[in-house]
Amino acid sequence: MKYFMEYPEEIEELCDSCLGRIYAMKGHGLTNMDRGRAIRVIYAMEKNMNYEEVKAEKCSLCNNIFNDIEKFADIAIEEMKNYEFKTFLIGVRIDQSLLEKEKILHEKYGNFGESIKNELSREIGKLISIKIKRDVDLKKPDLTVIIDIDYYSAEIKSRSVFIKGRYRKYVRNIPQTRWMHDKGEKSVEERIGEIAINQFKGDNFYLHGAGREDVDVLMLGNGRPFILEITNPRLRYLDLKSIENEVNEKNKNIIEIENLEYSNSKEVEKLKSKEFIKTYDLEIEMEREISYDELYSKLKSLENMIIDQRTPLRVIKSRSDKIRKKKIRKIEIKNIEGRVVEIEIETDPGTYIKEFAHGDNGRTTPSISSVLDQKIKIIKLDVVKILEPEER
Ligand SMILES: [Zn+2]
Numbered sequence: 001m002k003y004f005m006e007y008p009e010e011i012e013e014l015c016d017s018c019l020g021r022i023y024a025m026k027g028h029g030l031t032n033m034d035r036g037r038a039i040r041v042i043y044a045m046e047k048n049m050n051y052e053e054v055k056a057e058k059c060s061l062c063n064n065i066f067n068d069i070e071k072f073a074d075i076a077i078e079e080m081k082n083y084e085f086k087t088f089l090i091g092v093r094i095d096q097s098l099l100e101k102e103k104i105l106h107e108k109y110g111n112f113g114e115s116i117k118n119e120l121s122r123e124i125g126k127l128i129s130i131k132i133k134r135d136v137d138l139k140k141p142d143l144t145v146i147i148d149i150d151y152y153s154a155e156i157k158s159r160s161v162f163i164k165g166r167y168r169k170y171v172r173n174i175p176q177t178r179w180m181h182d183k184g185e186k187s188v189e190e191r192i193g194e195i196a197i198n199q200f201k202g203d204n205f206y207l208h209g210a211g212r213e214d215v216d217v218l219m220l221g222n223g224r225p226f227i228l229e230i231t232n233p234r235l236r237y238l239d240l241k242s243i244e245n246e247v248n249e250k251n252k253n254i255i256e257i258e259n260l261e262y263s264n265s266k267e268v269e270k271l272k273s274k275e276f277i278k279t280y281d282l283e284i285e286m287e288r289e290i291s292y293d294e295l296y297s298k299l300k301s302l303e304n305m306i307i308d309q310r311t312p313l314r315v316i317k318s319r320s321d322k323i324r325k326k327k328i329r330k331i332e333i334k335n336i337e338g339r340v341v342e343i344e345i346e347t348d349p350g351t352y353i354k355e356f357a358h359g360d361n362g363r364t365t366p367s368i369s370s371v372l373d374q375k376i377k378i379i380k381l382d383v384v385k386i387l388e389p390e391e392r
Pocket residue numbers: 014015016017018019059060061062063064065
């Protein structure tokens with residue numbers, strides 16, 4: 001009588017889990033321990049032996065690690081208590097030599113096995129799920145818990161929280177992010193991020209803006225869209241209004257944020273690839289005064305024009321040198337006082353507006369400087385409107 005295809009010759013030195021795992025791909029609705037036990041039961045019957053006698057006291061592969069499943073679950077649960085979450089995923093770190101030993105064993109019997117890493121993660125996850133009544137999520141868990149099998153410890157990584165909104169910047173000399181070193185005061189990123197990280201109890205924060213802005217440029221009007229990422233947050237279900245209020249109170253007349261909502265990493269990608277149309281308020285000083293009519297007709301001649309913009313000298317070190325074609329969509333004179341002119345300009349996404357004004361030594365043509373046929377100085381530049389692509 002032969003019940004089973006092939007008994008592994010290691011049958012008497014393995015635990016039921018490790019024995020069953022050799023044939024993990026055989027049969028459904030079974031744990032590996034079920035499989036191992038079944039194989040051993042039949043083996044004992046065939047050999048007419050006592051079941052307990054054909055079982056190893058200490059498994060030669062895993063050292064009876066499966067007896068400690070509950071201990072691992074409790075270690076993880078203790079660490080998870082520090083976090084707010086709905087779903088989780090368990091991973092394990094285990095000695096590499098054990099994995100190699102297991103691979104050889106599985107190859108020997110036809111490669112129907114499953115890795116001990118998988119089984120441990122799954123079984124510990126199942127037990128935790130029962131104990132704390134939260135679900136395992138394989139794709140997008142709130143918490144990823146890595147359990148170290150050799151050290152009996154657990155390490156937690158909490159999925160980033162993303163919040164989106166718009167910001168206005170009322171003061172010059174404030175950089176957009178803290179990575180724009182050596183100039184300016186505390187960045188917009190820090191002014192929002194430090195308050196958010198504190199409330200979410202996270203590890204770090206990053207501001208993803210809809211485009212960059214020079215340190216000396218104000219951000220007015222409807223504000224610039226941004227998404228703030230908070231990494232490894234302990235809390236994740238906060239009332240965003242309290243962050244909005246705290247940022248606005250502590251940064252009165254400096255920056256202001258509004259319309260905070262929860263977002264996600266996909267929206268960060270979208271934000272970065274979206275092309276926003278911007279309207280600027282530009283104040284220039286001409287070398288010599290010209291009549292209103294001349295100024296008007298020359299500036300208006302730039303409206304709807306496609307300009308050629310070679311990569312500006314000031315950024316050439318970090319970007320490839322090429323010519324970009326950009327449309328000047330609208331140009332309006334707002335105010336004139338002697339040689340000082342205030343102009344509102346709406347342009348294509350990615351237009352270098354300072355270079356469009358002064359011409360960048362002929363690298364941008366035509367430019368305000370070239371049509372006025374004189375040198376011009378930029379007094380100030382502000383962003384006054386940013387439109388989402390769908391708002392065009
Ligand atoms: Zn074992």
